[in-house]
Amino acid sequence: xxxxxxxxxxxxxxxxxxxxxxxxxxxxxxxxxxxxxxxxxxxxxxxxxxxxxxxxxxxxxxxxxxxxxxxxxxxxxxxxxxxxxxxxxxxxxxxxxxxxxxxxxxxx
Numbered sequence: 001x002x003x004x005x006x007x008x009x010x011x012x013x014x015x016x017x018x019x020x021x022x023x024x025x026x027x028x029x030x031x032x033x034x035x036x037x038x039x040x041x042x043x044x045x046x047x048x049x050x051x052x053x054x055x056x057x058x059x060x061x062x063x064x065x066x067x068x069x070x071x072x073x074x075x076x077x078x079x080x081x082x083x084x085x086x087x088x089x090x091x092x093x094x095x096x097x098x099x100x101x102x103x104x105x106x107x108x
Contacts, residue, residue, distance in 0.1 A: 006042060007065050009057040011091035013081075018051050020084040027080045028055075034077065040064025053085070065093045 015024060028046055035041045035057070042058035059065040072078055 007059045007062050007095055009065055009093045011055040013053050013085040013089040015051045024084050027077055031077050038068045
């Protein structure tokens with residue numbers, strides 16, 4: 001069971017060209033290795049739907065998420081990613097919403 005304190009980052013991006021997919025995957029593999037060396041990083045998964053890519057990153061705290069993101073933006077990998085995806089991408093960092101009825105309703 002995962003900790004309730006896990007912070008998740010979702011990033012949705014669109015490849016500039018479908019031909020960029022293999023390059024994107026190669027940079028992603030290097031990024032995952034780099035992430036695994038960062039203190040506070042918990043996990044990573046990648047999803048795709050044709051030209052659209054979605055990253056799911058997990059951290060042990062919001063501070064870790066922000067710190068690791070700041071570090072990543074100064075790497076060559078970040079520059080490579082930005083050359084492969086459209087400049088408009090969506091993302092956010094947040095915590096899971098507890099949908100356990102017992103905890104939501106209290107005495108319901």
